Amino acid sequence: MSTEHQSVTRFREELTRRGGQGEVRVLPESVHTAALAAQALGCEVGAIANSLLFDADGAPVLVLTSGAHRVNTELVARRIGVSSLRRATPEFVREHTGQVIGGVSPMAHPAPVPTYLDPWLARHEVVWAAAGHPAALFATTYAELLAMTGATPVEVE
Numbered sequence: 001m002s003t004e005h006q007s008v009t010r011f012r013e014e015l016t017r018r019g020g021q022g023e024v025r026v027l028p029e030s031v032h033t034a035a036l037a038a039q040a041l042g043c044e045v046g047a048i049a050n051s052l053l054f055d056a057d058g059a060p061v062l063v064l065t066s067g068a069h070r071v072n073t074e075l076v077a078r079r080i081g082v083s084s085l086r087r088a089t090p091e092f093v094r095e096h097t098g099q100v101i102g103g104v105s106p107m108a109h110p111a112p113v114p115t116y117l118d119p120w121l122a123r124h125e126v127v128w129a130a131a132g133h134p135a136a137l138f139a140t141t142y143a144e145l146l147a148m149t150g151a152t153p154v155e156v157e
Contacts, residue, residue, distance in 0.1 A: 007099050007108075011132035014108035018148040022126075022139035030134035032102025034067025037137060041128055044068075049121055049129040049145065051104040053093045053113070054085040060096040061085060063156060064106055064129065064145065065118040071156045079154050080116060102134035106149045117142075117151035 004026065012024055031037040034048040041048075048067035053060055061082065063071055073085040093101050097109045106115065106129050121127050122142035129145065131138040145151070 005133045005136070007103065007132035008136045010098070011105050011108045011136070011138075014105075015131075015138060015148075018107065020138070020140060020144060020148055022141075022144070024131050024136060024138045026131075026133070026136045028135070030102060031137070032134045037128060038067060041137065043126070043128065044124070046120065047124040047127055049106070049118075049127050049140075051106055051130050053088045053097060053104055055088045055092055056082040056085055060088070060092070060113045062097075062104075062106070062113045062115040063118070063154075064115065064121070064149070064151060065156045066120040069118060069120060069156050076116070076154060076156055080114075080152070099130075099132050100134065103130050103132055103136065105130050105132045105138075106145060106151075108132060115149045115151040116154040116156075117146055117149065118156045119153045120156075121145070 038045040046066045046068035077085045128137045
């Protein structure tokens with residue numbers, strides 16, 4: 001019997017279904033920030049793809065941004081054509097992703113979520129993103145992440 005968290009198992013299945021090639025790594029402890037993830041993986045913080053869910057007037061919007069960036073919510077809202085982006089509550093995140101803050105993956109959500117991708121991540125040969133749990137990450141590339149998520153590139157700063 002597997003002891004893997006069900007959200008990681010769901011993520012692995014979705015990654016395979018979408019043709020993802022990267023390794024899924026489950027760490028012994030949660031890495032709920034880009035800095036902690038980078039330290040655990042031995043990579044630059046900029047190579048961590050933070051999955052940030054925002055509330056856009058009650059609708060979810062997912063922004064995948066480099067761990068080296070902070071999302072300018074007013075700027076991004078204008079760029080994607082919504083009136084505002086607010087930090088989502090933990091309940092809103094769980095409702096729309098089936099995952100918890102710090103472990104939100106770019107996919108494997110109960111329903112599709114409009115997704116935007118920080119082009120800065122293309123500067124890294126390998127990008128790491130959450131795999132459905134705060135202790136799980138997966139390796140990918142910018143191009144693969146863009147293709148698997150159907151994201152729209154958007155500058156976040």
